[in-house]
Amino acid sequence: MFTTFEGDNTVLLQLLAKALLTDYRDAFGDLDTAGMVRFAAGQVLEGVIERTAARSLIERLVSAAPGRGDAEELRDRGWQLRLLEDREEHTVAGLARRLRRAGKAGGGAAFAAFNDAQEHVLRAARVHVDRVVLEAFVAAIDRCADTEARGLLDKVCDLYVLSLVEEDRAWFLEHERLSGTRAKAVVKAVDALCEELRPHARTLVDAFGLPDEWLAAPIALGAEEERQETQMGALSDS
Numbered sequence: 001m002f003t004t005f006e007g008d009n010t011v012l013l014q015l016l017a018k019a020l021l022t023d024y025r026d027a028f029g030d031l032d033t034a035g036m037v038r039f040a041a042g043q044v045l046e047g048v049i050e051r052t053a054a055r056s057l058i059e060r061l062v063s064a065a066p067g068r069g070d071a072e073e074l075r076d077r078g079w080q081l082r083l084l085e086d087r088e089e090h091t092v093a094g095l096a097r098r099l100r101r102a103g104k105a106g107g108g109a110a111f112a113a114f115n116d117a118q119e120h121v122l123r124a125a126r127v128h129v130d131r132v133v134l135e136a137f138v139a140a141i142d143r144c145a146d147t148e149a150r151g152l153l154d155k156v157c158d159l160y161v162l163s164l165v166e167e168d169r170a171w172f173l174e175h176e177r178l179s180g181t182r183a184k185a186v187v188k189a190v191d192a193l194c195e196e197l198r199p200h201a202r203t204l205v206d207a208f209g210l211p212d213e214w215l216a217a218p219i220a221l222g223a224e225e226e227r228q229e230t231q232m233g234a235l236s237d238s
Helices: 009-021 024-030 033-043 055-063 077-103 107-116 118-143 147-167 169-174 180-206 218-237
Strands: none
Touching: 009 118, 055 118, 077 107, 077 118, 077 147, 077 169, 107 118, 118 147, 147 169, 147 180, 169 180
16 A cells, blocks of 8 residues: 655655654664653654744744634634644654554564554654645745735745645544634635635746746646636536
């Protein structure tokens, strides 16, 4: 199931998870249950919320975030940061507990448990990346001196984080990080942001600096033709 190829994102996520667990294979081979608890607490949990950029800015925003509840402002940056931070903490802590329980059967079983927990391992890596990207995004916005560009980046950042919440809203609901009403509000907010950003689509695309020859490449033209054919087919069916 987890066969991978060079450059595959799964490989990179596994490497990241191994970095979070810090030489898991070697450490768990000789640790008893108490040692594994200390290892998990020291090497994993303490590193979960390590700031990656603009530490003082991020911490200030998080500390000023509103509390949980339906009155929260979805576009409040501190609330967004804390939400992704909380998800990462919970996910990695859950992974550590899972590996600790499996390790009670012995070192060999602990390593087998790591392989058996690959879905959990990859999720821990993904939610870590989500939080790191958001922090880097926030730091970049803070450095932006152009008022107009800063406003546009703010909306793109909102769309990024709320899209993540929308995609994973089942987890946030199951773990009571969002109410049902709030989860619906997230979906509406994503739609609203897409509408707000639509007039700026060309500006955002141009920001990537894609050469014109790339935009006219057969793969791009083929995608456009396929889209038009799909639209024509839908019209004819109706």
